[in-house]
Amino acid sequence: MNLDLSPEEQRFRDEARAWLAEHVPVEPLPSMDTAEGFAAHQEWERRLAEARWSVVSWPAEFGGRDASLIEWVTFEEEYYRAGAPGRVSQNGIFLLAPIIFDHGTADQQRRWLPSMATGETIWAQAWSEPEAGSDLASLRSTATRTDGGWLLNGQKTWSSRASYAHMGFGLFRSDPDEQRHRGLTYFCFPLDAPGVTVRPIAQLDGEPGFAELFFDDVFVPDADVLGAPGDGWRVAMSTAGNERGLSLRSPGRFCAAADRLIDLYRDAPDPALAHDVVDAWVRAEAYRLYTWNTVTTLADGGDVGANGSVNKVWWSELDVALHETALDLLGPASELESAWTDGYLFSLSGPIYAGTNEIQRNIIAERILGLPREMRG
Amino acid sequence: MRFELTTDQRDFMTSLDRLIAAADPIAVNRAWGEGDTAPGLALWKQLAAIGVPSLLEDASPVELVAAFEVLGRHVVPGPWIESAAFLATALSGTARAAVIAGAVATVAVPLALDADVADVVYRAPEWGADGRSDAPTGASGLKIRASVDPSRRLFEVEAAETVGLSDLDRARDLASLAAAAELLGAGERVLSDAVEYVKQRTQFGRQIGSYQAIKHQLADVRIALDFARPLIHGAAVDPSPRAVSAAKVQAGEAARLAARVGLQVHGAIGYTAEYDLSRWLLRIRALDSAWGSRSAHRSRLLALLTAPEHP
Numbered sequence A: 001m002n003l004d005l006s007p008e009e010q011r012f013r014d015e016a017r018a019w020l021a022e023h024v025p026v027e028p029l030p031s032m033d034t035a036e037g038f039a040a041h042q043e044w045e046r047r048l049a050e051a052r053w054s055v056v057s058w059p060a061e062f063g064g065r066d067a068s069l070i071e072w073v074t075f076e077e078e079y080y081r082a083g084a085p086g087r088v089s090q091n092g093i094f095l096l097a098p099i100i101f102d103h104g105t106a107d108q109q110r111r112w113l114p115s116m117a118t119g120e121t122i123w124a125q126a127w128s129e130p131e132a133g134s135d136l137a138s139l140r141s142t143a144t145r146t147d148g149g150w151l152l153n154g155q156k157t158w159s160s161r162a163s164y165a166h167m168g169f170g171l172f173r174s175d176p177d178e179q180r181h182r183g184l185t186y187f188c189f190p191l192d193a194p195g196v197t198v199r200p201i202a203q204l205d206g207e208p209g210f211a212e213l214f215f216d217d218v219f220v221p222d223a224d225v226l227g228a229p230g231d232g233w234r235v236a237m238s239t240a241g242n243e244r245g246l247s248l249r250s251p252g253r254f255c256a257a258a259d260r261l262i263d264l265y266r267d268a269p270d271p272a273l274a275h276d277v278v279d280a281w282v283r284a285e286a287y288r289l290y291t292w293n294t295v296t297t298l299a300d301g302g303d304v305g306a307n308g309s310v311n312k313v314w315w316s317e318l319d320v321a322l323h324e325t326a327l328d329l330l331g332p333a334s335e336l337e338s339a340w341t342d343g344y345l346f347s348l349s350g351p352i353y354a355g356t357n358e359i360q361r362n363i364i365a366e367r368i369l370g371l372p373r374e375m376r377g
Numbered sequence B: 001m002r003f004e005l006t007t008d009q010r011d012f013m014t015s016l017d018r019l020i021a022a023a024d025p026i027a028v029n030r031a032w033g034e035g036d037t038a039p040g041l042a043l044w045k046q047l048a049a050i051g052v053p054s055l056l057e058d059a060s061p062v063e064l065v066a067a068f069e070v071l072g073r074h075v076v077p078g079p080w081i082e083s084a085a086f087l088a089t090a091l092s093g094t095a096r097a098a099v100i101a102g103a104v105a106t107v108a109v110p111l112a113l114d115a116d117v118a119d120v121v122y123r124a125p126e127w128g129a130d131g132r133s134d135a136p137t138g139a140s141g142l143k144i145r146a147s148v149d150p151s152r153r154l155f156e157v158e159a160a161e162t163v164g165l166s167d168l169d170r171a172r173d174l175a176s177l178a179a180a181a182e183l184l185g186a187g188e189r190v191l192s193d194a195v196e197y198v199k200q201r202t203q204f205g206r207q208i209g210s211y212q213a214i215k216h217q218l219a220d221v222r223i224a225l226d227f228a229r230p231l232i233h234g235a236a237v238d239p240s241p242r243a244v245s246a247a248k249v250q251a252g253e254a255a256r257l258a259a260r261v262g263l264q265v266h267g268a269i270g271y272t273a274e275y276d277l278s279r280w281l282l283r284i285r286a287l288d289s290a291w292g293s294r295s296a297h298r299s300r301l302l303a304l305l306t307a308p309e310h311p
Helices: A008-023 A035-050 A069-081 A090-103 A106-117 A232-244 A250-267 A269-299 A307-337 A339-347 A357-368 B005-024 B025-034 B039-051 B054-056 B063-075 B080-090 B093-100 B168-200 B212-237 B241-271 B277-289 B294-306
Strands: A123-126 A143-145 A150-162 A166-175 A183-190 A197-201 A210-221 B106-108 B120-123 B132-135 B144-145 B154-156 B161-162
Touching: A008 A069, A069 A250, A069 A269, A090 A106, A090 A123, A090 A183, A090 A232, A106 A166, A106 A339, A123 B241, A143 A166, A150 A183, A166 A232, A183 A210, A183 A232, A250 A269, A250 A307, A250 B294, A269 A307, A269 B212, A269 B241, A269 B294, A307 A339, A307 A357, A357 B212, B005 B039, B005 B063, B025 B039, B025 B277, B039 B054, B054 B063, B054 B080, B054 B093, B063 B168, B063 B212, B080 B093, B080 B106, B080 B168, B154 B241, B168 B212, B168 B241, B212 B241, B241 B277, B241 B294
Parallel strands: A123 A166, B106 B120
Antiparallel strands: A123 A150, A143 A150, A150 A210, A166 A183, A197 A210, B120 B132, B132 B161, B144 B154
16 A cells, blocks of 8 residues: 555656646636636637647547556646636546547547547536426437437536537437436537537626537537447546546646645734634545545556436535635624635536536435435335 | 456455355444453454464465455454554564464553453553563552543553563554555445435435535545545554655545545434444544544654644
């Protein structure tokens, strides 16, 4: 049992650290949910990609470095420690790309992955519907067979990044005779395709970080179906696992924020908040070590399974607690807009997206503890 | 990078678990609390024979925390933390050799656990002090002080001859770490027993474990324990003061939550002394404060983290 990096992994870390120290913008970029900020984040993705840091864990032929899981986690630690910008390409590179690698055709991989790696094409997810949130399998948007492809109809909502993104991905009901998890198909589609209407929705911070999508006979060719028609749920659940588990929230982000919280306390100590400050750091450190254990499990060929839900509850609640503590420390000045208020508002979405924490607790209770399944309507 | 117990370490936990389970540890625990220490001392000999007191000599802190997780799972009585973690580190020479060979040894910090059955009783300086200490080897002048956990028999002792204790800081840290591991094991056992209980207990025509109010509380215990274990293992790989304090804080939080939820989902039966759950509830309360309370470890951690040299 050890936490040591090999000489090769240390070299990788040092190279990442040196590049980031030189290239991370000194001034924070504007919010990626503004037109200006979106463009600035795309430009940052282009620079990352030029130096082959945008998708380190991908194969070299698609712009990656074939980095191991250990190297990926190490890169993420360095990335957030350096205070580098949030990833506007996140939904594509972390959620969709693993699906394309596993289920996509060679043609789809060639068409979609390179421009995703450079940030030229930004992808938005299209999961939730007005009547299908936590109960995603009750979704109603349809796909109807037509010559050479499908016609999409219906409505998606809370579609992250869709206000400015170029492509979308999500599930549609392709077999009206099937129920719930069966008869769903996974589609990829341009957000400027004829028949798609994007209506941006302002989030808590006032910026349109997500959008509603309306589909009116939107044609999608067979070549843009991901996986087999009717097999969409199974294909999508591998994304959901990624989102809950390791890939969306690397520990680097929380450890860097916890270190900044310690700095804040050192500069302006408030003994009444000492307990909260220490706990935020402890919880971030626990998350870091837990992740190394997960990495070991995966490297041994193991599966994260329902433990992704344990992980998701922990990081999302840690993120809220950490930012609330920082704002408490700032006292009356805490309401003034700052990186801490931005981080706080963002953290509030964590317990909701990627499956609410209530759904995660159900999964933990039923699949890990083996408690009786909830009655389902 | 390999942050996981090895197969050998897991096998060691399994064999230790079987050995203790075969000794009817709950009966051992109850007898110990009533002053009948013979079964507990017999178990001590068995555990000594398979090397529990010499883990820091023959193995590493990783095996130490693995063993203490199992001891906690079975509420094993006796001054194990004091012997196998603290004194095995703090003593030197023949005194240390005796502890590693399986002598029942304890230490006053300032109260001495199970001093009446100990072959030797040491006295350590107050937490935070350093240097030398006294050791009353005759264990005379003992005055028992009742613990919330009857299986932890605490004594006031009077100092006798002075024996040098070395490496006190590291000894205290390893004792805190062993206590954290024991809390983890106790918390795991409470969770496991609580899950079994809510599966068989029926109210309003349903297993109570099918209610979300029950499920979510137990899920929170699962989460808290899952994030305590890596801190304990991390501190075992590198027992720095920072890592040890983080482990003790989170282990205390997780075990405390396990005890509270475990009692709540059991209802009134869990509140009885006769029902075995009570053994873990009381042990957890006592261990949460032993070898540095959560508050003490938080204070130390904050001082370490905000020290100027912290990067």
